Amino acid sequence: MMAAAGGAVPYGLLRHQGAMLRATARMLLQAARRSLLPSAGRRHADAPPAPRAIAPLQRCIAAPPAQLVEHYIRWCGAGGRYDGALPPHMVSQWSLPLVSELLMQLPYRLTGIINQGVCMIVHGPLPRGAALMLHASVEQITHADGWARIVVAIVTGTAQHARLVETRLHMRVRLPGPRSARKAPVRPPDPAWQNAGTWRAESSDGLRFSLLTGDFNPIHWCGPLARRSVFGAKVLHGFGSLARSCETLAPGSFHEIEVRFLRPVVLDGEALSVQLAPEADTDGRRALRLVGAADTVHLAGWLR
Numbered sequence: 001m002m003a004a005a006g007g008a009v010p011y012g013l014l015r016h017q018g019a020m021l022r023a024t025a026r027m028l029l030q031a032a033r034r035s036l037l038p039s040a041g042r043r044h045a046d047a048p049p050a051p052r053a054i055a056p057l058q059r060c061i062a063a064p065p066a067q068l069v070e071h072y073i074r075w076c077g078a079g080g081r082y083d084g085a086l087p088p089h090m091v092s093q094w095s096l097p098l099v100s101e102l103l104m105q106l107p108y109r110l111t112g113i114i115n116q117g118v119c120m121i122v123h124g125p126l127p128r129g130a131a132l133m134l135h136a137s138v139e140q141i142t143h144a145d146g147w148a149r150i151v152v153a154i155v156t157g158t159a160q161h162a163r164l165v166e167t168r169l170h171m172r173v174r175l176p177g178p179r180s181a182r183k184a185p186v187r188p189p190d191p192a193w194q195n196a197g198t199w200r201a202e203s204s205d206g207l208r209f210s211l212l213t214g215d216f217n218p219i220h221w222c223g224p225l226a227r228r229s230v231f232g233a234k235v236l237h238g239f240g241s242l243a244r245s246c247e248t249l250a251p252g253s254f255h256e257i258e259v260r261f262l263r264p265v266v267l268d269g270e271a272l273s274v275q276l277a278p279e280a281d282t283d284g285r286r287a288l289r290l291v292g293a294a295d296t297v298h299l300a301g302w303l304r
Contacts, residue, residue, distance in 0.1 A: 008208075020100075023101065024216065028111075054102055054106070056136060056137035058133075058135050060134075068212065075205075078247040087243070090243075092237075093212065108150075108173045113172070115238050118239070119258040121167075127158060130158045131159065135162075146174060146178070147172045194278055196276050201270070201272065233266045259288065263298045275291055280304065283304070
C-alpha cells in the first residue's frame with residue numbers, strides 16, 4: 001500500500017520549536033567561536049581530542065501541543081493510529097535540544113556531526129497531554145579509523161512511568177589527522193525481500209518536517225544551499241525517513257527497531273519501498289530496509 005502523508009504544515013508551528021531553535025543558535029555560535037580561536041585551532045589540528053565523561057541531563061518538559069502532534073501524525077500518514085498517545089518516533093522533537101546540549105560539551109567540530117542511525121525500544125505508549133520526563137546521556141565515545149563515534153541515549157517517560165521509550169542516536173564526526181583506508185564491510189546475502197508498502201518524499205517534506213521538529217538544517221529545505229552541499233539536492237531528515245517507514249508497517253507489529261542511515265532520501269517524489277525479510281532470525285529480529293530507484297538502499301536495519 002502507499003502510505004499517505006498529510007498536506008500543508010502551518011508556519012505557526014514555529015512557536016512550538018523554541019527549544020530546538022535556541023539550541024541550534026548556541027551550537028552555531030560555539031562552532032564559530034571555536035573556529036576563530038587560534039589556540040583551539042592548533043589543538044584540534046595537532047591531535048584528536050580525548051573523550052571525557054559528560055554528566056547526564058534530566059528535564060521535565062510540558063506535553064507537546066495538540067496541534068503539533070496532530071500535524072505530525074498526519075504528515076507521517078498515521079491518521080487514527082495514536083488515539084490518546086504520542087508516536088514514539090516523535091522523540092526527535094523533544095529530545096534533540098538535550099542532545100545538542102550534550103554535544104556542545106564535547107571537543108568536536110559540531111557542524112560536522114553526522115547522524116548515522118537510531119535504535120528505539122518502546123516499553124509502553126507515551127500518553128498525550130502528560131508532561132514528559134527526559135534523561136539524556138553520552139553513553140559511548142570511541143576513536144577509530146579517523147572518526148569519533150558517539151552514542152547518545154535518551155529515555156522518555158512520565159512521572160508515573162519513567163521508562164516508556166528508549167532511543168539511542170549513533171553519530172560520528174571526522175577527527176583531524178591522517179585516516180586509515182576504509183575497509184568495505186562484508187555484506188551477508190540478501191533475503192527474499194517482501195514489500196510492506198511504499199511512500200513518497202515530496203519536495204516540501206524537508207520544510208514540513210523542520211516545522212514539526214525544529215531541525216532547520218538548510219540541506220532539508222533551502223534549495224540553493226542544498227544544491228551546494230555534498231548531496232547536491234534537498235534531502236529528508238533521517239528521523240523523517242524513519243517515521244514514514246515505521247508508519248508504512250502494520251501498527252503494533254514491533255516494539256524495537258534499529259536502523260542505519262545509508263543514503264539520504266532526495267526530495268524528488270520518488271516512490272520508496274519499505275521491505276522486510278520473510279522470517280526473523282534466532283533473536284527474533286526481522287531485517288528491514290528502505291529502497292528507492294535502482295535498488296538504492298536508504299536505510300537498513302531490523303525490527304522485532
